[in-house]
Amino acid sequence: MKKGKLTLFAIPLLALINASLLSACGPKTDYTLTIYNWEDYIYEATDEMGNIIQGEKSTVQAFKDYFEEKTGKTITIDYENFSTNEEMYQQIKLGAISPDLICPSDYMIQKMANEGMLEKFSYNEKDDKYSESLENWENYQSPFIHDRFKAEKLEDGNSFLSYAVPYFWGTMGFTYDSNWFTKEDVNSWEALWKTSADEPAGKKKFEKQFSLKDSMRDTYVAAIFHVYKDEIEALDETALDYNAKLGQIFNRCDKETIAKVEAALKGAKYAVQGFEVDEGKDDIVRGTYHANLAWSGDSVYSMDNAEQAEPAVYLNYIVPEEGSNVWFDGWCMPKGSQKELAEEFVNFISNPENAAKCMESVGYTSPVVGDEIWDLVNDWYAADEEETETYEVDLSFYFGDSIEEDALINIPLENEGRQFDAQYPTEEVLNRCCIMKDFGKAQADVEDMWLRVKAAY
Amino acid sequence: MEATLKQKRKTSRFNFRGSLCMPYAVFMTLFVIAPLLLILYYAFTDANGVFTLDNWQTVFSSPENWKVIGMTFVISISTTIICILIAFPIAKILSNKKLNKNAVLVYIFLLPMWINFVIRTIGLKSLVDGATESMFGYKLTVNYPYIAIIIGMVYDYLPFAILPLYNQMLKLDKSQIEAASDLGANPFQVYVKTIIPMTIPGIVSAATMTFMPTMSSYVIANKMSNNTTLIIGNLIQNYFGTRVTDISNHIGSVLSLVMLIIIGFSIVFEKLIDKKGDEKKGGIW
Structure with a gap:
């Protein structure tokens, strides 16, 4: 009798679970990419008040369209949030979530890499070169960031670059x-x-x-x-x-x-x-x-x-x-992630155009450089031509040869020690x-x- | 014919009313019993799942933990006592039917609970800080965080003390009070000899209702002290939330059990006093 009761309840319960599982999948796509990132850490096509801007594509949506156009296959992005490095680490360690891409901070990247929890990117330590799947990052990474990551060695002798592609710093x-x-x-x-x-x-x-x-x-x-x-x-x-x-x-x-x-x-x-x-x-x-x-x-x-x-x-x-x-916060691939899809996304978001959008909405500094980023910085901070009291900052150590002109920018003197200096510290400060x-x-x-x-x- | 009927009766002996308990039973097993068992398991095992008492030793050999547990206890007890001292006269006034027709006044005291307590606490913090800054030139939450925490807890948990006391006061035996004053007791004696003894069950449940949440809450303490104090809730949160060592969940479980044991004692205590109260109900000491 007891058994009967249990099954009586188990059937609708199972049916419910089944239904919710099915509906969660939605229309079936060829691929699913799970991204586990900090809250409010990507361009979501919303304005400052959090309202959705009509006609704008969020980074995730733009990637889906880009991917479908490029490969002819459909993709679903499962985008999840965490609020601390430790929380993210625990969730992955417990197997509560198995993402393809995560975005931990430097010390956590080191910890996870040393514990063998991370997959390597298509990067060759010897030649210091990325494979074609990460060509945007290869072409548009800031030399300063590259050198710093290169200098950080992990227990297995590889540098940070093998395990992480910087996202913000x-x-x-x-x-x-x-x-x-x-x-x-x-x-x-x-x-x-x-x-x-x-x-x-x-x-x-x-x-x-x-x-x-x-x-x-x-x-x-x-x-x-x-x-x-x-x-x-x-x-x-x-x-x-x-x-x-x-x-x-x-x-x-x-x-x-x-x-x-x-x-x-x-x-x-x-x-x-x-x-x-x-x-x-x-x-x-x-x-x-x-x-x-x-x-x-x-x-x-x-x-x-x-x-x-x-x-x-x-x-x-x-x-x-x-x-x-x-x-630094960097994209990493936990063991068992779909490497090709993950690199495709990282490459997409390292395109200066997309990086500039993320940078504009998140407010941190992107390690990606290029004309779009340089224009954004000038748009935000550069002094008007009429302004006479300015000081000049040389950012060539940071922008390298990614932009055609010299990376020199004039900042109004009244803004010294303010937003620009916080976002782009000088080489001397960074040293x-x-x-x-x-x-x-x-x-x-x-x-x-x-x-x-x-x-x- | 008769046989089939009998069979039918047998198969249809499905207890509908009993089955309504099932969702509750499922909920209890999944969200109360299973986590408790997990905590028990973690508390008595090490990182490899082998039985050990080391976690308990680690927790109790640290003087800081004793200090934190002691401090939590002091805060909870003071909050409980202050809550009851404030709630008692309020409940007495509210129980006056002439004054509190339709129990509207009671709702006024419960109204703040419609707002999330975190928001209320942040509001209270600004209020208290602003007041002390303009009067004495310092912020209460900065200079006297423990007093600020108790103020915050009293403010948030006062309704939990008022409600049981109010319910008890409604049931007071009026004739006994009248008899006491008729027989020459002065108002103070009436209170001490009749009203208070009759409300003991209310006082006890008000005490547990405030003591239990103050033992386990830590958000109020964080907000009212600018995160400068630790109470047992913070400790547990720290071990589960921010630490990533192998053993942190195990230590956190021990601390959770310690908290559960303290709360458990308070409930046993309540039951003991409640029984005595029942015997004495209506009696005169």
């Missing part, structure tokens, strides 16, 4: 209110360790005016530059291997360093108001605090919003003089920015340290 620094702080105030990480003794009598400028990231990786960086201040100052900035040497200090995670970082973070209470991950970019506009440890893309978002606020607030962005982090490495075996120790810091706050 940026730096980390302070977004600050230029009416409250001067550039000199926030030009050093030491600002976070100011105490009441540093303040002039009767004036409290630094007290509780900073916010840090509630993500251990980023706040760790700030502490490293404080802890090894002297050692970093002693390095020769003009040396060719300056960045590599700085990177070694930057990525230290031995027991002694962790203990020092812990003490430093516990001691940063005077200037720090709190931790945040997402709210900060809005809170700085509202004036909840006047300096926010921020990623360059978020900083551009804050600066744009603050300008339009009533009354307008003028925010600036600065990468502290000691150095900072330069981060003191390092790529994060996976903590490896020390991961658990650092996480424990972070909990102790938070518990002590």
Whole structure:
């Protein structure tokens, strides 16, 4: 009898599941490509308010049309979102999702590649050449990005380039209110360790005016530059291997360093108001605090919003003089992905025309270069011809020979230290920015340290 | 003929009303029992699935965890006590039928619950910060995060305390109260000797209704302290959400169990007091 009851319910239930599975597939296509990306990280043919623009094609739709035209086959794109690297990693590790393309950050690319979770792209390490399936990326990659990725070696001796095609990149620094702080105030990480003794009598400028990231990786960086201040100052900035040497200090995670970082973070209470991950970019506009440890893309978002606020607030962005982090998110193929389809998509999105659209809607800097990107940058930032007070920036190290003219751009002087500088730091700034490495075996120790810091706050 | 009828009766012994429980049973098994078993499994195994008690040792050998669990306990208990102290007079007033015709006033107290609590908490934060900044020159959530957390929790969970107390107050035995004052008890004595003893079941369920969610919630704590404090909910979230070591899910499971055990005790406690309350109902100490 019991069995009878169960089947009685099992049949409609199964039928339901079946129906929903069938309907989820929709009209059958020849291929399905699963992409697992950050939220709001691609051109979706929507305007700033999130409304769909009529007659515009999102990147995904444009790729479908392009693919069908090129191959005569139909394709479905299954587009899924994640919100942290760790979440994405767990989901793939647990087998909850098996995407063809993912877009993790540098340290996670390293971790996954070292754990053998990633498929290689059609890239030849020896000749430093991509195969034809990635010709757009081969032709339109920024030389700066290429060199940085080439220099990052993984455990198997290959470089980052074998496993990842960069999608967006940026730096980390302070977004600050230029009416409250001067550039000199926030030009050093030491600002976070100011105490009441540093303040002039009767004036409290630094007290509780900073916010840090509630993500251990980023706040760790700030502490490293404080802890090894002297050692970093002693390095020769003009040396060719300056960045590599700085990177070694930057990525230290031995027991002694962790203990020092812990003490430093516990001691940063005077200037720090709190931790945040997402709210900060809005809170700085509202004036909840006047300096926010921020990623360059978020900083551009804050600066744009603050300008339009009533009354307008003028925010600036600065990468502290000691150095900072330069981060990358890159397309990777997890083991078992449909390599050809995935490369087709990566190649499509690395076309400057498509990259410019994504860059325009996402707001981060694309590692793709070319006329379309250069035009976009000029359109956004270049000074009008009548303007006399300008400064010239040489971006040839970044744009290489991808554009016909010289990569020189004139920026209005009043915009110094603002959106343009956040999106396109100079070669000199980038020379003191390092790529994060996976903590490896020390991961658990650092996480424990972070909990102790938070518990002590 | 008779035989076929009998057979028919036998086959049609399908219990329709009983079968209505099936969706609930399926739901419970899939979303309550199965996850609980998983947590149990994780809590007592290591990364390779071998039985171990190491996870428990790791959790309890760290002084930070003790501090966090203790702090959560202090916050929850204070929130519960404050909620009941505020809710008791409110419930008493609301239970006055003359004042609260059609129970409209009760709805006014429940209205805020129609808005998502995260939004309410963010609003409260701005309000509290703005008020303390203009009065004392500092932000409460920055300088006194623990006080801010308790304020936030009291604000969010007050309706959970008002409702059970209000229901209990509606059932108060009026004649007993009248008798007490007739026999010479002053208003204070009337409260202490009749009203409070009669509302004990309400107080106890109000206490559990506020204690349980405050133990497990961490969003309010995050918002009201600018992410500078840790309570047990954060710890669990940290182990499941942001850590990627082999063992993190196992440690997180132990912490979840610890939280469940504390909440479980509070329910047992409620039942114990409730029983006593039943015996004493209407009695005079």
